Amino acid sequence: REKCDNSNFQINRVQAAFQASLMKNEDILLKSYLEGWTELQKFIDALGTIFGFISEEVTSKIRILIEHQQGVHGKEYISMRSMINYELKNNVVNLHELPRDRLQSGCRTLLRLHRALRWLQLFLDNIRTSSENDSMSISCAEAYEQSLAKYHSWLVRKAAGFAFLALPARTEFLQILCLEGGKETKDKLWSAVNLIERVYNVTQGMYAQYNMLELP
Numbered sequence: 288r289e290k291c292d293n294s295n296f297q298i299n300r301v302q303a304a305f306q307a308s309l310m311k312n313e314d315i316l317l318k319s320y321l322e323g324w325t326e327l328q329k330f331i332d333a334l335g336t337i338f339g340f341i342s343e344e345v346t347s348k349i350r351i352l353i354e355h356q357q358g359v360h361g362k363e364y365i366s367m368r369s370m371i372n373y374e375l376k377n378n379v380v381n382l383h384e385l386p387r388d389r390l391q392s393g394c395r396t397l398l399r400l401h402r403a404l405r406w407l408q409l410f411l412d413n414i415r416t417s418s419e420n421d422s423m424s425i426s427c428a429e430a431y432e433q434s435l436a437k438y439h440s441w442l443v444r445k446a447a448g449f450a451f452l453a454l455p456a457r458t459e460f461l462q463i464l465c466l467e468g469g470k471e472t473k474d475k476l477w478s479a480v481n482l483i484e485r486v487y488n489v490t491q492g493m494y495a496q497y498n499m500l501e502l503p
């Protein structure tokens with residue numbers, strides 16, 4: 288496992304990337320948003336191979352969006368709003384049925400990451416308000432039930448439930464996040480939760496505005 292002092296696993300890096308994704312006019316800079324996810328993925332990977340299927344899923348969603356960004360219409364994929372406008376105008380988004388294209392739309396792909404960001408917000412807030420002997424598995428499962436679970440099949444929910452049981456105890460978990468526990472940790476988590484909530488709200492607002500909250 289990487290050491291904390293080489294700043295590889297800093298929660299600050301996640302935060303910096305998501306902070307940078309917030310644009311002036313209620314828009315999201317996709318490059319930074321994806322960087323935030325790439326940083327998050329390092330934490331998932333650090334938790335062990337049991338979480339591999341979750342990490343794979345994040346890789347696959349990030350890859351689809353990067354493929355759009357590197358494609359011929361790449362300049363349309365700079366911000367979330369430009370992506371939505373482009374995909375709507377050009378019938379890239381499938382509004383009514385599951386996508387069958389090889390390269391799925393950026394809008395429905397980002398929506399999956401967006402829903403997962405709500406889980407992260409709730410989970411981090413549960414950790415923040417938990418105390419030393421509280422179970423991370425329960426904190427995680429509760430956040431999941433309140434958010435992502437309702438979009439997942441029975442099988443995925445079962446697999447997620449088993450993976451949660453493999454989460455380490457609170458102290459070790461905080462060590463993986465390079466946090467020591469105590470007041471400073473609560474402050475850091477509080478500011479991370481608030482930032483994630485802001486990013487979530489901007490994204491949610493845009494999906495609602497374009498009627499895209501249920502994209503198949």
Ligand code: 1Q0
Nearest residue numbers: 298301327330331340341344345399400403406443447464
């Ligand atoms: C630490 C444990 C992480 C648990 C996260 C929640 C578990 C979710 C289970 C994910 C199952 C993936 C299998 C596939 C699901 C797809 O069906 C679904 C829908 O996509 P589609 O194409 O079928 O319509 N995909 C998704 O819902 C995407 C879900 C991505 C899950 C992202 C989990 C993110 C974990 C993040 C970081 C953990 C680090 C915590 C500490 C961070 C501190 C800053």
